[in-house]
Amino acid sequence: MSAPLCKKEFFVQEFDFEHAGKAASDMRKLLMDYGFDQQIVRRLAIAAYEAEMNMVIHGFGGTLIMEINFEYIELVAKDNGPGISDLKLAMQEGFSTASDEIREIGFGAGMGLPNIKRCVNFLGIETKPGQGTVVTMRVDLGPDAI
Amino acid sequence: MKKLDMSPTAPASANTAKEVCFRGCIVCDILSYAIAHAEKGQIWITHHTHPNIIAVAVLKELAAVIVAGGRKPDPETIRRAEEEEIPLYVTSYQAYDLAKWIASHDKEADDMITAAGVSENE
């Protein structure tokens, strides 16, 4: 695989609800400044936001990495959190391990991963209990993407 | 596209418009539900007060956010709304009454320029 055209990293703090969403928002602004197609930016921004919130809420914080390649833009959300023990279950709409406190502020509907799935062309999750989670998401760039 | 006089609400900051152009409403308090189902140009009625409501409004390119039931947005939420240019309002109306009010008071908008930059052909 050839080197990415551009790579950016955004740091995400655990339970920092004041800044939560900032990584996705900064990434979205960057892609808009670069002039990418609006629909592509929308899809990436939603995927980034849901992955970021999962790191804030479930993953002990982490890093969001964006790479622009010729054919696609890749987002990798990487954390050293507790990992996901049953990935199939986690992918089901409605499944959530979020606490009551988290649900009270509007998270924990178990819709984040399904939302990501709908927005991206590729979703890969590597995780092991106790060893963190790496969520890789890609959105393909068509000929009119920029 | 519809136009709405926002008088049953109060703008959360001084330079927020008194009128909003919009295309429908969504009433919900689950953020990832709003992400899945809100549509560009809608007004979002919610009870949450924290800054993440603005993050969702930006992601979904919503026309406005109204915090219902007499709740007060956090100062950081107001700051973020100003920064992101999302019109944010508060109201003592309950969500259902507010939705009813909106449904019976919106008017056909002749111009298509809105705070969210929604155009008819998208």
Ligand SMILES: Nc1ncnc2c1ncn2[C@@H]1O[C@H](COP(=O)(O)OP(=O)(O)OP(=O)(O)O)[C@@H](O)[C@H]1O
């Ligand atoms: N980075 C992560 N680290 C550990 N567990 C995770 C991570 N991401 C997701 N999960 C697990 O997968 C479940 C489902 O995630 P999903 O994003 O779909 O829903 P949610 O975050 O619980 O709620 P919502 O996204 O609707 O606010 C979570 O409740 C959690 O148990």
Ligand SMILES: [Mg+2]
């Ligand atoms: Mg989630």
